[in-house]
Amino acid sequence: MLKRYLFAWSKSEVKVFDSDILVLGSGIAGLYTAIKVSEHFQVTVLTKKTIEKSNTEHAQGGIAVAIDEADSPTLHFEDTLRAGAGLCDPLTVRILVEEGPSCVEELMGMGAQFDRLDGELALTREAAHSQRRILHALGDATGWEVERALVAKAKESSNVTVGEGRFVVDLLEDHKGDIIGALVLNETTGELEGHLAKAVVLATGGLGQVYRYTTNPSVATGDGMAVALRAGADLMDMEFVQFHPTALLIPKAPRFLISEAVRGEGAYLINSAGLRFMENVPGKELAPRDIVARAIWQEMNQGSVYLDFRPIGQKRILERFPTIYQTCLNYGIDVLSTPLPVAPAAHYMMGGIATNSYGETSLPNLYAAGECACNGVHGANRLASNSLLDGLVFGARIVEKMGDKIEAKRPSWDEVHCPEGNLKHIGTEMKRSVRRFDGQGLRKRIQDLMWDNVGILRNEAGLRKTAELLMAWEQDDFSTCCVDDLETANMLMVGAVIAKAAFERKESRGAHFRSDYPLRLDELWQKHSRQHKEGYHVCYVPVSGAD
Ligand code: SIN
Numbered sequence: 001m002l003k004r005y006l007f008a009w010s011k012s013e014v015k016v017f018d019s020d021i022l023v024l025g026s027g028i029a030g031l032y033t034a035i036k037v038s039e040h041f042q043v044t045v046l047t048k049k050t051i052e053k054s055n056t057e058h059a060q061g062g063i064a065v066a067i068d069e070a071d072s073p074t075l076h077f078e079d080t081l082r083a084g085a086g087l088c089d090p091l092t093v094r095i096l097v098e099e100g101p102s103c104v105e106e107l108m109g110m111g112a113q114f115d116r117l118d119g120e121l122a123l124t125r126e127a128a129h130s131q132r133r134i135l136h137a138l139g140d141a142t143g144w145e146v147e148r149a150l151v152a153k154a155k156e157s158s159n160v161t162v163g164e165g166r167f168v169v170d171l172l173e174d175h176k177g178d179i180i181g182a183l184v185l186n187e188t189t190g191e192l193e194g195h196l197a198k199a200v201v202l203a204t205g206g207l208g209q210v211y212r213y214t215t216n217p218s219v220a221t222g223d224g225m226a227v228a229l230r231a232g233a234d235l236m237d238m239e240f241v242q243f244h245p246t247a248l249l250i251p252k253a254p255r256f257l258i259s260e261a262v263r264g265e266g267a268y269l270i271n272s273a274g275l276r277f278m279e280n281v282p283g284k285e286l287a288p289r290d291i292v293a294r295a296i297w298q299e300m301n302q303g304s305v306y307l308d309f310r311p312i313g314q315k316r317i318l319e320r321f322p323t324i325y326q327t328c329l330n331y332g333i334d335v336l337s338t339p340l341p342v343a344p345a346a347h348y349m350m351g352g353i354a355t356n357s358y359g360e361t362s363l364p365n366l367y368a369a370g371e372c373a374c375n376g377v378h379g380a381n382r383l384a385s386n387s388l389l390d391g392l393v394f395g396a397r398i399v400e401k402m403g404d405k406i407e408a409k410r411p412s413w414d415e416v417h418c419p420e421g422n423l424k425h426i427g428t429e430m431k432r433s434v435r436r437f438d439g440q441g442l443r444k445r446i447q448d449l450m451w452d453n454v455g456i457l458r459n460e461a462g463l464r465k466t467a468e469l470l471m472a473w474e475q476d477d478f479s480t481c482c483v484d485d486l487e488t489a490n491m492l493m494v495g496a497v498i499a500k501a502a503f504e505r506k507e508s509r510g511a512h513f514r515s516d517y518p519l520r521l522d523e524l525w526q527k528h529s530r531q532h533k534e535g536y537h538v539c540y541v542p543v544s545g546a547d
Contacts, residue, residue: 002474002533004230005170006489007481009183009418014194016413019044019161020406022182022197024168024224027054028143029370029391030203031150032103035110036399037201038159041406044195046166046184048204048219048483051151055205055220055371056388059143060259060323061126062114062136063392064385065100068123071131073097080386083128083288084379085510086526087237089544092357092375096386096393103392104135111149113137124320125264126384128288134385140259140321146388166193167483168223171200171231171366172416178364179231180411187483196411199365199402202228202353203395206371209487210495211346212451215247215257221487222494224372228353229493234362235531236374236541237351238494239501239512242382243456244347245269245292246307248340250331255345258307258324260289260384265320266311269296270339272303290381290511293344297456306339344456348387350378350511351501354530359398362532367402369395376528376544380510439485446470446488446495454499459516463503470496471536500536501529 020041023034034043047053066076076097081088108114114135115122123132137145154160165187172181172194181196204224208216229235246262246269247255263269263285269292271277277299278284281291296305309317314336317325321335328335352374359367359375370391377390449469453462474492507521508514527540 002230002493005183006230006486007169009192011413011416011418014183014192016194016196017044018196018410020197020410021199021201021402022046022195023201023203024182025054025203025205025370025372026051026162027056027203027205027370027391028146028150028388029395030201031154032107032392033201033203033369033395033398034160035150035153035157036396037402038157040403042159044161044163044197045154046163046168046182046195048165048167048223050164051162052147053217053219054147055216056143056391057147058215058217058257059146059388060140060257061261061385062124062134062142063104063388064126064129064133064383065104065135065389066097066131066133067101067104067121068131068133071133073100075130076100076133079128079130080377080383081379083381083383085381085520086379086522087240087509087528087543088379089376091544092377095357095397096377096389099393099396100389103389103396107146107149107392110153112146113149114142115139124261125286126260127263127286127292128283128383134261134264136261138322139319140261140323143388167486168204168227169486170227172196173231174411174415175417177232179366180415182227185481185483185486190481194413194416196413198407198410199367199405201359201398202366202368202372203370203391204372206349207491207494208346210446210450210491210498211455212447213247213255213343214346215244215255216346221491223487223490224368225352225497226490226493228361228366228368229497229531229533231366232363232533233366234354235351235497236354236528237380238349238497238531239505239529240350240380240510241346241498242289242348242350242511243293243344245289245296245344246342247345248328248331249343250341253331255343256327257347258340258342259321262307262309262312262321262324265316268308268311270306270308271299288381289384290513293456294513296342296344300343304341305343307342308339309335310337346455348382350374350380350382355394357394357397358401359394360401367398369398380512439482439488442473443488443491446491450495450498454495454502456513458502458512458514460503463499467496467499467503467536470499497531497536501531501538504538505529
């Protein structure tokens with residue numbers, strides 16, 4: 001049984017705020033939802049660091065959307081399902097590809113500017129797409145441009161209040177178990193805040209930091225999934241973590257993302273002998289992401305792997321990939337003339353808080369969107385550049401749904417159910433800030449275990465050991481209000497969930513590859529995993545709308 005709260009607290013020590021809607025997270029899903037909902041309601045957006053800091057800001061490749069004459073939502077649908085390895089829900093994928101174009105148009109209306117060629121929107125290709133359908137901005141800084149536009153738009157609205165430096169500790173519920181807000185730590189003042197709302201939207205992003213090597217920024221520690229789980233919401237498909245095939249591999253440098261669009265524009269993967277080792281694989285360098293990542297991983301047993309940009313041509317490299325070019329140059333590699341050493345890194349969580357096609361979770365008044373949510377669109381392996389689209393489409397559908405469901409009255413602090421009997425009351429700031437464990441050491445151990453045993457290649461022994469260790473450590477007391485350590489506690493919880501789900505799935509599918517069960521077994525395993533707070537237990541539900 002998991003803890004209900006990350007640490008003990010009492011109602012009397014909390015400073016109370018309220019709004020109609022509370023949005024946690026400020027990436028594409030959080031801000032787009034907040035802006036749209038602010039047309040009808042007063043919204044508070046809380047974010048862990050600064051408003052711009054999220055996975056969205058780091059997205060390079062772009063947004064996949066079927067707008068070209070040669071393309072269609074049906075082709076986009078088919079590509080998404082094929083990449084998802086039998087685990088996409090056709091119903092939500094259909095919604096994604098059909099509602100995507102109007103959401104992207106609305107995003108452009110909010111100020112996002114995408115690259116154009118002769119006045120027309122420029123489209124590139126990425127792995128496993130049958131068409132050129134990826135919109136991009138500033139060459140390879142799509143996420144930065146999207147975030148810039150949404151931040152500016154949110155700041156214009158008098159109905160949106162933004163709180164930075166707010167770490168969500170846990171969700172708050174009333175006596176019926178309905179979610180009525182969130183308990184939040186204000187990093188600047190050190191105070192605990194209670195943010196009450198008629199509905200809460202979790203849009204807190206991913207969890208790449210759970211792994212030793214990741215393309216994700218430091219904020220991606222799985223907080224939203226952990227708070228949802230502690231409050232009793234279901235998580236789904238947590239064994240499916242996507243490893244991006246190409247991140248920069250330089251000793252001591254972070255694994256900076258090298259966009260798939262680089263291969264989409266013609267770059268080759270080569271080994272130490274200069275050979276194109278993907279040449280005989282269907283799709284070559286543009287095979288689905290899980291296949292390319294595993295091929296690189298295996299090749300790395302023999303030596304280094306490089307991404308050779310030179311087939312793209314110098315002019316095109318500078319035009320399309322200015323950020324990648326400059327970043328690599330800062331690390332001493334000129335991609336115009338020299339192949340770049342690359343390796344896979346944890347990149348995206350396909351699973352997350354289980355939602356229906358309107359972003360509703362299993363808990364009343366709690367919605368989720370973006371990477372922290374799982375509505376079945378990504379299956380076992382997300383199609384490149386479908387994630388920003390997912391944030392838009394399902395963010396918009398939350399707003400559609402909320403309109404009908406929102407209560408007239410805001411909840412009051414008296415309604416908050418804080419079962420004192422379940423808590424070991426600590427009460428004072430002083431006591432809570434005592435560090436009882438080596439947070440940094442623990443974080444590193446989690447990251448190493450996850451990378452070594454729950455990474456690109458998995459097996460029974462490694463998964464069992466990791467799940468058991470993490471579940472045991474999770475029972476420790478995290479009596480601290482240091483945000484780094486609270487994040488580590490969340491990483492421990494979501495790491496244990498991933499390891500347990502991966503241990504239970506005895507087959508290989510998409511990004512989940514078991515060396516001891518290397519085959520995809522549809523008859524037994526074409527189903528979603530679900531976990532909730534009863535001791536990480538895994539149960540299964542059918543893929544909805546599958547043939
Ligand atoms: C990339 O640019 O390769 C990342 C795009 C994505 O993760 O969808």
